[in-house]
Amino acid sequence: MMPPPATPLPRTAVPAAIRSRLARPLRRLAALLLLAGLAAGTAHAQESAGSAVPGYDRLTVQAAHRPAPLAASVWYPAGTRTYRGLIGDNAVFTGTPALVGAGVAAGRFPLVIVSHGSGGNMDGLGWLAAGLVQNGFMVLAVNHPGSTSGDSSPRRSLLLGARAADLKAALDALLADPAFAPHVETRTVAALGFSLGGSTVLNLAGVGISAERYRAYCAGPGREAGDCTFFARGGVDFAALPAGFTAPGTADARIARFVAVEPGFSRAMTDETLTRVTKPVLLMNLGGAERWQATDLSPAGSNLPARLPQASYAVVAPGHHFTFLAVCKPEGAAVLAQEQDDPVCTDPPGTDRAKAHAAILAAIVAFLKQG
Structure with missing residues (x-):
């Protein structure tokens, strides 16, 4: 995740919704809203039946x-039962149930x-990973040295x-x-990133x-x-940014789709590579209105x-980066x-984080299942 803004952000309640890119037909918006409700209901029903617990x-x-x-x-998707553990559980965050070391269910699954x-880690987004598994996907996550929990340096x-x-190495x-x-359906591999991870998957798509x-x-x-301010506190010299930051990545032909949630640096992404x-x-x-300046993709921000x-383009509100x-x-x-x-548990007024997660998941699943 990106560090919090240096000054408090205005917090105005916005009706919960997913808003598609304006150029997209309104029927796609209606479909996403319907999917949000279905995803929430399906997740609760499956969990109560004990059938939604993923393997890990x-x-x-x-x-x-x-x-x-x-x-x-x-x-x-788990094909056998082993012991049930809580992944990513700690003093702050609620963990995600998983069957540790379970056998993989029969079949091949699209991979995300x-x-x-x-400052995040591979187990911190268990809600997302489990939700994707419940929708028929397999998920692969990795810890990034230098920017993971306990090892996060601005430089x-x-x-x-x-x-x-x-x-690429994890794949x-x-x-x-x-x-x-x-069990991997190699024709439908996708890359998904949040915050700095969103910038990472766009780099993987070839953006400089x-x-x-x-x-x-x-x-x-x-x-x-x-x-x-985060990079400045780490002594980053903005006049000598490293090539590993600016150079566009080499697109990996194995990856068919990309999802970037709240990506950073979008104002500086080059139109030529985009x-x-x-x-x-x-x-x-x-x-x-409570959206972070650093990750605002709208016309008022980077217009990415x-x-x-x-x-x-999709928007889920109310909410903010955290x-x-x-x-x-x-x-x-x-x-x-x-x-x-960082106040990572403090959401804008009117925000229900679990409902926001259901809406986010619905939009992502709808996109990944297109075409």
Whole structure:
């Protein structure tokens, strides 16, 4: 996730909705709203029946561009029952039930590779992984060194190319694993990222960043924005941004679709590389007036959906950046306040995080199942 903004954001309640890109037909909006309700109802019904619990296991990924192996996790439809564990459960966040080490259900499943945000980790978005499994997908997530929980550095978080390479290495490892490879439908692999992870999957799609444009943004309108202040506190020299930040990634032909939720750096993404993206992309924002400046994709922000020809655009509101994170425990906000940590449990007035998750999931599933 991106760090919080330096100044409080206005918080106005906006009716809960998914709003499609204006150029899209209204019938798609109606379909997404219907799917949101269906996803929520289906998830509750399946969980009460005990049939929705996904399988979960871990992989060790050898990555030539990293000095040490990467940790990765796999979520999948379970074919057998093992013991039930809570993945990602801690003092702040509610964990997600999973059958650890269960056998994989018979069949082949479309795969979604997930990239976490700054300071996040591969198990922190269990609600999303489990929801995707309930909709027939397999999920592969990875910890990104230098920008993961307990190992998050502003300087190293800029290395989008290395993060994108982590996803490729994890996919290589999964497709070489005899327990999982036979169950992957390789024609329908997608990459999904949140916040810094959203920037990572766009890099993986071939998008590059203008160092000059980002430097000008952080010196001007973005001076107090959460991303610029985060990097400034880490001593980042905006006049000498690393090539691993600016260079466009090499598109991976195995990945058919991309989902970028609240991606950062979009104001500095180059139009030249955006127009070269040929695969479908879903861009998503959270919130209305309370939306973060650093991740605002609307015409009032970077206007990225209009600049990326292959993009669809969806908005879920009310909410804001942190609403994408797991549902917090009742005492979560107090724990964070005591530790003087980011207020990741505090949503805008009127926000129901679980309902927002259902709407987010419905929009993502609808996009992934197109074509």
